Every structure is written in C-alpha cells, then in structure tokens.
Amino acid sequence: MNMRLDHACVIRDHWSLSATGTFDKGVHLVSGVTGSGKSTLALMMAGLFPLSEGSIVKGELSTCMLSLQFPELQVTGRTLEEECASWGAPAEKILGATGLTGRRNTSPLSLSRGELKRLHLACVLSRDYDLLLLDEPFSSLDCEEKSKTCTTIEQKPGITVIFTHEQEILPRVFRIWEIAEGRLTDCGRLPDAYERWHHVPPAVKRLTALGSPPGNISIRDIREAACRIQG
Amino acid sequence: MIAIDALRCRNLVIDSLAIGPGITSVIGPNGSGKTTFLRCCAGIELPHHGTVSIDGAVPRVTETGWVNEFPDRNILFARVYDEIASPLRFRRDTACDAIDAGVKACAESMHITHLLNREVRELSGGEKVLVSLAAALVHHPKVLLLDEYDSHLDALLAEKVDQVIRASGARYVIRCTQQMNTAVKSDHLLFFNAGRVTHTGTPRDVFAFLKNTAFYPVLWECGS
Numbered sequence: 478m479n480m481r482l483d484h485a486c487v488i489r490d491h492w493s494l495s496a497t498g499t500f501d502k503g504v505h506l507v508s509g510v511t512g513s514g515k516s517t518l519a520l521m522m523a524g525l526f527p528l529s530e531g532s533i534v535k536g537e538l539s540t541c542m543l544s545l546q547f548p549e550l551q552v553t554g555r556t557l558e559e560e561c562a563s564w565g566a567p568a569e570k571i572l573g574a575t576g577l578t579g580r581r582n583t584s585p586l587s588l589s590r591g592e593l594k595r596l597h598l599a600c601v602l603s604r605d606y607d608l609l610l611l612d613e614p615f616s617s618l619d620c621e622e623k624s625k626t627c628t629t630i631e632q633k634p635g636i637t638v639i640f641t642h643e644q645e646i647l648p649r650v651f652r653i654w655e656i657a658e659g660r661l662t663d664c665g666r667l668p669d670a671y672e673r674w675h676h677v678p679p680a681v682k683r684l685t686a687l688g689s690p691p692g693n694i695s696i697r698d699i700r701e702a703a704c705r706i707q708g
Numbered sequence: 709m710i711a712i713d714a715l716r717c718r719n720l721v722i723d724s725l726a727i728g729p730g731i732t733s734v735i736g737p738n739g740s741g742k743t744t745f746l747r748c749c750a751g752i753e754l755p756h757h758g759t760v761s762i763d764g765a766v767p768r769v770t771e772t773g774w775v776n777e778f779p780d781r782n783i784l785f786a787r788v789y790d791e792i793a794s795p796l797r798f799r800r801d802t803a804c805d806a807i808d809a810g811v812k813a814c815a816e817s818m819h820i821t822h823l824l825n826r827e828v829r830e831l832s833g834g835e836k837v838l839v840s841l842a843a844a845l846v847h848h849p850k851v852l853l854l855d856e857y858d859s860h861l862d863a864l865l866a867e868k869v870d871q872v873i874r875a876s877g878a879r880y881v882i883r884c885t886q887q888m889n890t891a892v893k894s895d896h897l898l899f900f901n902a903g904r905v906t907h908t909g910t911p912r913d914v915f916a917f918l919k920n921t922a923f924y925p926v927l928w929e930c931g932s
Contacts, residue, residue, distance in 0.1 A: 511833075589739055591886075592739050616856075619923075620886065622737075645888060680927050702930075703929050706931065
C-alpha cells in the first residue's frame with residue numbers, strides 16, 4: 478500500500494507546485510507556510526486537481542477520503558442527524574462523542590466553527606480508509622479536542638497525510654514533509670528529520686537546544702523529553 | 709474600560725467583568741460561549757439581558773473591526789482591493805484618493821500588496837484571513853474583535869500579524885484563540901467554560917489554574 482508522486486506538478490499563472498516522493502503506510506505530516514500549496518497538494522493527492530505535468534500512482538489503495546480545511550464546504554445534511562448519516566456514521570454515537578446529543582435536529586451550519594469541525598472530524602474518523610488526507614484537521618479545535626484527535630489519528634491503519642501549520646499539539650508521526658518555494662521536500666523520519674525541517678515546533682526546538690530532543694513531536698514525547706531535563 | 713454587567717445571551721452568563729485597554733485573549737473549549745461573547749462586544753448580537761459598555765458607550769455606536777471565525781463569511785466582494793476598501797466606501801464621507809491611499813497603506817502594513825488585484829476565491833484560507841483583517845483595520849477601529857483568526861495562519865505569519873495588531877492603535881483588542889503560545893502573549897486572559905468566565909487575569913495567573921490540562925502552554929512545560 479503506497480502512493481507515488483513522480484514530478485506531479487500544478488502550474489498556475491505565477492505559481493507552481495511540484496511533488497515527488499512515496500507515501501507509505503503510517504502518519505505523514507506536511508508542513509509549509511500559509512499559501513505554500515498544502516491544500517493544493519491535498520487536492521492533487523485526492524485526484525481532485527488535474528495535474529499539469531507528472532503522475533500520481535496509487536499502489537493498492539481502494540478507499541480514499543479527503544477532509545477539507547473548511548468543514549462547512551463538506552456539509553450536505555440539513556440536520557446534525559442527516560449530516561452523520563451522509564457520512565455513513567452512527568448519529569447517536571457521533572453526537573454523544575461530540576457533546577451535541579441535544580442538537581440532533583439543528584442545522585450543522587448553526588454550529589460554531591469549532592463544534593462543526595469536531596462533528597466533521599468525528600464523522601470522517603469513524604471509518605478507516607486506505608488513504609486519509611486531512612487538511613488542517615486541528616484548526617478551530619480546542620486543546621482537549623486536538624489531543625483526542627491526535628490519539629485517533631495515530632490508530633488509523635492506512636496512509637494518513639496531515640497538511641497543517643499546527644505547531645503545539647500534534648500526533649506521533651512516521652515521516653515529515655515540507656513545502657517551500659513550490660516544491661515538496663521529504664525531510665525523512667524523526668528524529669533525524671529535525672535537521673532538515675524548517676518548521677520544527679518551538680517546544681521541540683527548545684528541548685533540542687537544552688540537549689533533550691524528543692523522539693517524536695507528540696505531546697507525550699515532548700513531556701517525556703522535558704521530564705528528562707527536569708529529572 | 710469595557711464593562712460587562714449582568715450579561716445573558718444564549719448560553720452566556722457573565723455577572724460582572726471589566727476589560728482594560730490592550731490585548732485580551734479569550735480561550736476555552738469549543739462551544740463555551742467565546743464567539744457569543746465577541747458578538748456581544750461587537751454589537752453584532754444584542755444580549756437578552758444586561759449591558760456591554762465600551763468607555764461608556766454601547767458597542768453599536770463604537771467603531772469596531774470584526775474578523776469572523778469562518779473566513780468565507782467575512783468577505784463581501786470578489787476582488788481583494790474592493791473588500792479592503794469597503795469599510796471606507798460604506799462610510800460615504802471619505803474621498804476616493806484617501807480611500808485608495810488607506811487601502812494601499814493597510815495592505816502594505818499587512819504585507820499583502822501583491823494580493824490587491826487577486827480574486828478572493830483564488831486565495832488560500834490564511835490569505836483570506838489576512839484580507840479580512842486588513843478590512844477590519846483599514847478604518848482604524850477603537851475595538852478590534854478577532855474570532856480564531858489565527859487558526860489559518862502559520863506561526864511566522866501569526867507573529868507578523870501580532871505585530872500589525874499591536875501597531876494598529878486599536879484601544880481594545882479581544883481575540884479568541886486556540887493557540888496557547890499566542891494566548892501567553894496577551895495583556896489579559898479570559899478562560900471560558902460552559903458559558904461562564906471561570907478565570908481572568910494575566911496569562912501567568914490564568915494558566916496557573918490550568919496546569920495539568922490540555923490548555924497549559926506546551927512551551928511552558930519545556931521550561932520557557
């Protein structure tokens with residue numbers, strides 16, 4: 478199971494993005510500054526953005542899901558119950574887990590952005606996919622929900638690719654990628670990737686400077702590394 | 709001073725709260741009433757009961773700048789330039805030359821001059837937030853209200869935007885954020901839970917109550 482990008486390229490007026498690399502099973506993190514092309518790459522990998530050049534080859538991938546950055550763009554149900562059903566997700570379980578049980582007949586678009594993101598992610602993550610593409614999954618979630626989402630993501634069995642600029646609460650990841658100046662770069666596996674990764678989270682930088690680099694970027698790894706210093 | 713007295717609005721219950729000038733960050737779980745609080749301070753929503761007073765005036769007669777948590781719900785116009793110009797044009801008391809100069813100066817301060825002639829629909833989520841923020845700042849509001857504006861910005865850009873906000877001259881900035889590394893850089897911090905303000909004070913005061921929760925800043929756990 479993998480996805481291979483071979484000089485997969487999108488060219489617009491004054492902007493282009495080129496991506497080469499193989500995404501194997503596990504959790505991948507793609508970072509990059511605002512407007513660098515993270516969402517475009519997610520769309521390319523989902524087959525929703527036509528390539529100008531190059532190719533993307535799916536190896537033994539039969540199911541794919543893309544969670545968009547803006548959850549409101551994927552709403553199709555008139556009520557929360559209908560919205561859960563549209564994802565093939567059990568409404569009672571989802572609404573219970575997201576604290577929205579009493580609002581099953583309200584419109585998804587009446588929720589706050591954080592509540593809608595929570596509902597959206599609970600629906601997306603209720604099933605397993607060979608390829609799961611998550612565009613800014615942590616934006617608008619509160620800190621507790623970010624932590625819970627990280628735990629769920631870590632347990633996914635297929636290829637999971639997270640496109641994000643989040644730098645505080647992140648899951649344990651298999652491989653780091655970075656988009657800069659129109660090109661996707663494979664920074665490799667952690668902790669070696671820290672040397673090549675320009676968007677190393679501040680807490681990781683701080684611990685590395687203190688001589689205790691965390692083995693990975695999850696909050697558990699960061700706390701463990703902090704404990705090593707504090708004794 | 710922003711004075712809130714006996715406020716009741718949706719799930720929000722605030723008996724008494726005073727907010728001084730400077731940057732106030734609002735944090736707390738999703739659905740705890742943060743956005744409703746901001747809407748009451750902006751005058752977008754009228755409370756069922758109680759009052760919000762900004763230096764003695766109600767919000768609806770106070771110059772406010774507002775950035776919505778849904779970037780697409782901020783924007784009215786197709787072209788970036790027109791969107792940023794709109795608050796000045798709606799006032800109907802500003803000459804075209806002054807509007808043009810104001811838009812360009814604001815765009816320059818936000819480092820988005822290159823976006824002025826772009827179509828809004830072509831922008832990334834973060835770029836839309838920058839445009840919304842520029843439109844909120846172009847008329848030099850007294851109160852700037854930002855609802856999770858930073859959830860679409862990378863750390864470097866968020867830092868630059870922070871500098872722009874501090875230099876804006878807005879007497880009061882109230883911002884909701886889910887980035888605790890941003891919240892620590894505030895003059896005042898409010899923690900909301902289930903529609904109530906449960907902790908207020910400086911970031912150090914408030915986070916002292918939040919130790920061992922997911923809200924405690926990750927950097928502080930590393931000794932920063």
